[in-house]
Amino acid sequence: MQGNIACAEGALAAGCRFFGGYPITPSTEVAEHMAKMMPKVGGVFIQMEDEIASISSIIGASWTGVKAMTATSGPGFSLMMENIGYAAITETPIVIINVQRGGPSTGQPTMSAQGDMMQCRFGSHGDFSIIALTPSTVQEMYELTVKAFNLAEEFRCPVFLMSDETIGHMRERIEIPDSVDVVNRKELEKGKLPYETDADNPVPGFPTFGHGHRVHVTGLTHDARGYPDTTNHKTHSDLVRRLVGKVESKRHEIADYDIAGTDAEIVFLTYGPATRTVRQIMKDSPDLKIGHINLRIVWPFPENVLKEFPNAKVFIVPEMNMGQIGREVARHTPVKVVYLPKLGGDMHTPQDLMEAYDREKALIGGGN
Amino acid sequence: MPSVSEWYRADRMPHIFCTGCGNGTVLNCTLQAASDMGWEIDDTVFVSGIGCSSRASGYTAADSLHTTHGRALAFATGVKMAHPEFNVVVFTGDGDLSAIGGNHFIHACRRNIDMTVICMNNMIYGMTGGQGSPCTPRGAFSTTTPYGAQEPTFDLAELAVAAGANYVSRWTTYHVKQLTDSIKTGMETPGLSFIETMSQCPTSYGRKNKLRQPLDMIEYLRDHSILISKKRRLEAEGKVIPDTTFAVGEFVRRSRPVMGLKR
Ligand SMILES: Cc1ncc(C[n+]2csc(CCOP(=O)(O)OP(=O)(O)O)c2C)c(N)n1
Numbered sequence: 001m002q003g004n005i006a007c008a009e010g011a012l013a014a015g016c017r018f019f020g021g022y023p024i025t026p027s028t029e030v031a032e033h034m035a036k037m038m039p040k041v042g043g044v045f046i047q048m049e050d051e052i053a054s055i056s057s058i059i060g061a062s063w064t065g066v067k068a069m070t071a072t073s074g075p076g077f078s079l080m081m082e083n084i085g086y087a088a089i090t091e092t093p094i095v096i097i098n099v100q101r102g103g104p105s106t107g108q109p110t111m112s113a114q115g116d117m118m119q120c121r122f123g124s125h126g127d128f129s130i131i132a133l134t135p136s137t138v139q140e141m142y143e144l145t146v147k148a149f150n151l152a153e154e155f156r157c158p159v160f161l162m163s164d165e166t167i168g169h170m171r172e173r174i175e176i177p178d179s180v181d182v183v184n185r186k187e188l189e190k191g192k193l194p195y196e197t198d199a200d201n202p203v204p205g206f207p208t209f210g211h212g213h214r215v216h217v218t219g220l221t222h223d224a225r226g227y228p229d230t231t232n233h234k235t236h237s238d239l240v241r242r243l244v245g246k247v248e249s250k251r252h253e254i255a256d257y258d259i260a261g262t263d264a265e266i267v268f269l270t271y272g273p274a275t276r277t278v279r280q281i282m283k284d285s286p287d288l289k290i291g292h293i294n295l296r297i298v299w300p301f302p303e304n305v306l307k308e309f310p311n312a313k314v315f316i317v318p319e320m321n322m323g324q325i326g327r328e329v330a331r332h333t334p335v336k337v338v339y340l341p342k343l344g345g346d347m348h349t350p351q352d353l354m355e356a357y358d359r360e361k362a363l364i365g366g367g368n
Numbered sequence: 369m370p371s372v373s374e375w376y377r378a379d380r381m382p383h384i385f386c387t388g389c390g391n392g393t394v395l396n397c398t399l400q401a402a403s404d405m406g407w408e409i410d411d412t413v414f415v416s417g418i419g420c421s422s423r424a425s426g427y428t429a430a431d432s433l434h435t436t437h438g439r440a441l442a443f444a445t446g447v448k449m450a451h452p453e454f455n456v457v458v459f460t461g462d463g464d465l466s467a468i469g470g471n472h473f474i475h476a477c478r479r480n481i482d483m484t485v486i487c488m489n490n491m492i493y494g495m496t497g498g499q500g501s502p503c504t505p506r507g508a509f510s511t512t513t514p515y516g517a518q519e520p521t522f523d524l525a526e527l528a529v530a531a532g533a534n535y536v537s538r539w540t541t542y543h544v545k546q547l548t549d550s551i552k553t554g555m556e557t558p559g560l561s562f563i564e565t566m567s568q569c570p571t572s573y574g575r576k577n578k579l580r581q582p583l584d585m586i587e588y589l590r591d592h593s594i595l596i597s598k599k600r601r602l603e604a605e606g607k608v609i610p611d612t613t614f615a616v617g618e619f620v621r622r623s624r625p626v627m628g629l630k631r
Pocket residue numbers: 418419420421422437460461462463464465488490492493494495496501
């Protein structure tokens with residue numbers, strides 16, 4: 001099965017019943033599969049007039065209680081930025097699939113990249129928090145899409161599947177389970193205000209349209225009633241701190257990664273395609289001491305994982321960008337961080353990684 | 369059947385509209401029409417963009433989605449297609465609808481989604497303090513047309529007709545009765561109904577164009593409107609119609625294929 005199709009199948013399994021999208025390579029197969037499947041499951045597929053409309057439509061759909069998603073790539077992703085912030089401040093559960101391609105601008109439509117990793121985190125103006133998942137296999141395109149929907153429901157924030165052309169267009173055998181664990185919308189309790197929260201429950205219940213809550217939803221800074229309150233410093237400060245905190249304070253519970261070789265001095269930190277390359281060199285050279293962190297969730301960044309490598313002398317971060325997550329790693333550790341950008345559309349080869357490994361090994365010195 | 373006053377969100381009063389603003393009139397006509405329709409508040413969703421006019425959604429008692437600038441129709445498309453049982457009403461402004469949201473406007477009309485779209489056309493960007501919009505008449509003054517607007521304007525009603533809306537009308541805040549009836553007709557008509565309301569903004573438009581008093585602006589709107597039937601007759605007779613006038617009345621009522629009908 002192709003990665004993009006696995007993603008669409010995962011969405012359907014998670015209960016997605018609204019898809020609004022606009023064609024763009026290399027994500028289009030997700031939309032095409034949704035166009036085919038939605039009528040069969042009683043859902044809605046709509047091809048919107050652009051990506052701004054696409055994300056608008058899924059936010060609107062989500063307020064009716066439906067699980068909704070869109071899929072895009074670089075140029076379309078850029079168009080979505082304003083309404084990503086709208087989803088964040090209104091706490092609308094939505095899932096956005098970004099099958100990344102080379103940018104900036106129209107860039108390399110058919111080639112792979114990971115250049116939108118910072119954009120998904122910080123692309124919309126203002127402070128807020130999101131969750132971003134990064135599959136490295138077709139199986140994970142399925143599983144992490146399911147997970148993306150569950151996290152969107154749990155945290156009421158935009159959740160991104162930050163895939164790329166390599167994994168999106170890859171074909172692998174996958175196992176589709178008979179059923180998956182699904183988190184459904186948690187309705188606001190009657191008698192509670194729409195944005196009423198406390199320290200233990202920073203995510204409010206959802207006042208689904210038509211359920212009698214008579215909620216006013218606005219992108220303006222709002223109080224617990226949902227009413228605009230745009231000049232009160234405390235209202236704004238409390239709201240923004242909660243939007244950031246509800247995700248960031250749970251980052252170690254949200255964290256999803258696997259690690260290997262925790263006693264190594266040289267540690268690769270990867271997500272997406274480079275994960276495959278590290279696994280390849282570990283398989284090819286079982287005697288080499290290589291540490292590996294594979295992140296399936298990049299945002300919120302699970303910095304505690306770095307502490308699992310007490311002997312680390314260097315973290316090598318191969319990315320298909322100029323070092324976006326590498327910089328995040330460096331922010332959290334006194335250990336040396338080596339950026340290993342790969343641009344142009346190809347994933348890292350075993351040789352790319354071995355050269356970096358050997359270089360660092362020589363600098364560290366000592367035996368293997 | 370909820371009364372007009374029940375359709376208001378009382379705990380949000382007073383509203384932010386300036387004294388003499390036309391938006392209150394349009395909101396009231398809309399809620400009167402919703403009440404006349406016998407709609408239930410909990411079956412209705414108001415969606416709006418950004419601008420003074422778009423604040424109207426927040427003063428209704430129903431579920432409401434105050435979205436981003438220009439995007440109300442795209443959000444409303446999601447609401448209505450995901451849940452066709454809702455009555456969906458969109459409030460928008462001339463800038464919101466025809467400048468930043470122009471693409472969504474024509475596509476919503478083309479899809480002919482079953483909802484009612486009410487544009488408060490005050491010929492200006494009211495909320496941001498009076499900049500020119502695509503509907504600012506040629507020669508009119510605004511903060512960004514200090515020497516008089518030079519650009520030709522949009523005729524929003526004709527645009528909606530051309531793009532495919534099933535019901536299109538235009539009235540002014542002077543024509544309260546006709547406006548209310550027209551909104552109700554729009555609500556009854558399957559497909560997208562577009563009701564353009566020429567509305568006074570004494571603060572941002574009037575101030576710059578010697579129409580400071582709300583009443584002056586309402587009189588201006590009355591005096592510059594011409595019934596569409598009369599306009600068409602005069603045109604057929606080859607008469608010259610001053611380009612400072614605008615047609616009011618029902619532009620179209622038809623039954624093109626529709627999306628998002630109640631199941
Ligand atoms: C993307 C974006 N650009 C600009 C603005 C600033 N802005 C707020 S309201 C508005 C104009 C509103 O004009 P109109 O739609 O005619 O509504 P009115 O206030 O006249 O009712 C603008 C430009 C914004 N909020 N968002």
